[in-house]
Amino acid sequence: MIKAAFFDVDGTLLSHTTKSVPKSARDSLSKLRAKGIKTYLCTGRHQLEFDFLPIADIPFDGYITLNGHLCLDENRQLLCGFPFPEDTTRALITIFKEHQLPLLLVEESGMTLNFVNDTVIRAQKAISSPIPNIAPYDGSPIYLATAYVTPEEDDRIRAIIPSNIHIARWNDRGIDLILNDVGKVAGIRYFIEKEGTLPEECIAFGDAENDIDMIQFCGIGVAMGNAQEKVKEVADYVTTDIDQDGIENALRFYGII
DSSP states (O other): OOOEEEEOSBTTTBBTTTTBOOHHHHHHHHHHHHTTOEEEEEOSSOGGGGGGSTTTTSOOSEEEEGGGTEEEOTTSOEEEEOOOOHHHHHHHHHHHHTTSSOEEEEOSSOEEESOOOHHHHHHHHHTTOOOOOBOOOOSOOOOEEEEOOOGGGHHHHHHHSOTTEEEEEEETTEEEEEETTOSHHHHHHHHHHHHTOOGGGEEEEEOSGGGHHHHHHSSEEEEOTTSOHHHHHHOSEEOOOGGGTHHHHHHHHTTOO
16 A cells, blocks of 8 residues: 655646646645655755745645755755765865856755856756856855766766765756765655655655655656656656656556546
8 A cells, every 4th residue: 555655846736738736646646645645755855946836835744855965854844965075075175166167056945056057057957947056166065966967977977976966857957966875766765764654655756866865765656757767767667758648647657546
């Protein structure tokens, strides 16, 4: 029996074609909660971004943000966090200061970008988001980093980032830099252990590389019809596109709603 459901935001709950959450997805979330199934947002985004997105009014039992590096309760209050180690932070700051690539350093209370180019502009536009503030790094703990690069640059990025970080691509101009021992699964583990729920009692929905770990971890892993091929390959079920009632169709396929 499914007791908890985890949802990515971009391309899963939030359509960047319609700039909205499909009505069928909203209704599905309400039905899950009415059945006593816990619902969690599981995203690479910072909580500061929620209020300008059309997910702001949707209630969740918890929030896994920054790809598992920060977990929040239902009121978006901090529960736990996994900051980058000091040596990792120093390496990223060097990249940031030397402008080796457009790099966003994400802290608990904000986000800092080193410079803007066309890749940054296009990446942010694709996720219906404003360009983050350009500012010097202020020394706060870092919980995530985002690099604005094309797939052709992936090998170069891997060569310059610390070995305890892996990259997860969220579109063709942006990647997240995530600690190897964190990821969205770290956040899921935190919540299900707190609730006494088993992985096989969970369902996860996603569409991008940073969703692969949770799709493989949960008892049922669902890839959206618009998901990257890498995601579809590891999913238990590939549902329809986000704009074709993908979440609702998967939940009905499994008899959950």
